[in-house]
Amino acid sequence: MLSLKSIKNSAYNLPQPLIAICLMIISGLFFVIMHSAVKFLSKEVHIFEIAFFRCALVVFVLAPVIFKQGKSVLITKQPKFQFLRITTNSVAMLCFFYGITTTPLAQLTTLGFTVPIFATILAVIFMGEKIRIRRTSALIIGFIGTIIVMRPDISIELGALLIIFSSFLWSVCLIFIKKLTQTDSPITISFYFGIGMIPATFAIALPVFEMIDLRQFIILVFIAITGTLAQTLMNSALKKGELALLLPFDFLRLIWSVLIGYALFAEEPQITLWIGGILIIGSTSYIAWREGKIKKNT
Numbered sequence: 001m002l003s004l005k006s007i008k009n010s011a012y013n014l015p016q017p018l019i020a021i022c023l024m025i026i027s028g029l030f031f032v033i034m035h036s037a038v039k040f041l042s043k044e045v046h047i048f049e050i051a052f053f054r055c056a057l058v059v060f061v062l063a064p065v066i067f068k069q070g071k072s073v074l075i076t077k078q079p080k081f082q083f084l085r086i087t088t089n090s091v092a093m094l095c096f097f098y099g100i101t102t103t104p105l106a107q108l109t110t111l112g113f114t115v116p117i118f119a120t121i122l123a124v125i126f127m128g129e130k131i132r133i134r135r136t137s138a139l140i141i142g143f144i145g146t147i148i149v150m151r152p153d154i155s156i157e158l159g160a161l162l163i164i165f166s167s168f169l170w171s172v173c174l175i176f177i178k179k180l181t182q183t184d185s186p187i188t189i190s191f192y193f194g195i196g197m198i199p200a201t202f203a204i205a206l207p208v209f210e211m212i213d214l215r216q217f218i219i220l221v222f223i224a225i226t227g228t229l230a231q232t233l234m235n236s237a238l239k240k241g242e243l244a245l246l247l248p249f250d251f252l253r254l255i256w257s258v259l260i261g262y263a264l265f266a267e268e269p270q271i272t273l274w275i276g277g278i279l280i281i282g283s284t285s286y287i288a289w290r291e292g293k294i295k296k297n298t
Helices: 004-013 016-041 047-056 058-069 079-102 105-112 115-127 133-150 158-180 186-208 214-240 243-250 253-265 271-297
Strands: none
Touching: 016 047, 016 079, 016 105, 016 214, 016 243, 016 253, 047 058, 047 079, 047 186, 047 214, 058 186, 058 214, 079 105, 079 158, 079 186, 105 133, 105 158, 105 253, 105 271, 115 133, 115 158, 115 271, 133 158, 133 271, 158 214, 186 214
């Protein structure tokens, strides 16, 4: 009979990349669950108020871990990058949350996969990276996939545009998070994410703030718990593994989104979603693979 100690020892003996992959998959599932809860509650509570509680409740969600690990977990060695991440993430989350209210779950998840495309472009512009024909082709294919998912022939929805802009900002955040994982723990990064975004989300939520009932508060706590778990697990995955390795497994979020979107919101994915999604996933997977290959050769 397996003891708890033997199970823990087996977990510690697993290869770091495998642990990182598992953490990324579970993180993606929690992200989709959180987005579903946000979409559900946005019919009753203003999205900016939800965003505020999402951040404000992070402190209470992490309180047991902080109490156990001590105040050292609150110390960051890179305050500059924490500030840059918080500022960028504040705008990204507000745009994404607003997009959730008007965009089908599977579509917003698919459009969120454009992050590596933007990350590659940023690397070329700000870091002087050179891309050749194959990666350029992957970028073009990714943008074609994005257009197919957005369906501009029907109409260009504000929600979809906000999701795209949020993805661009999130690609910047990932660079900051990866940098922070070199010195700070995943809990520290998640903690500063929460408290750092309280001022911005409170300011924008104040004009639309309304009293909530107990049921709505419970859902808000659920959003905070699943969101914090998703963030912390993703931070842990990025600390243990390379983004190039983890990215393809994050695409499982599309499956979770389709299933939950259909079950809770009766959202039936269109064929254009699958076609565009395949193009986006294919292009971003290739970009991630090329990133990993280039790093190995340098």
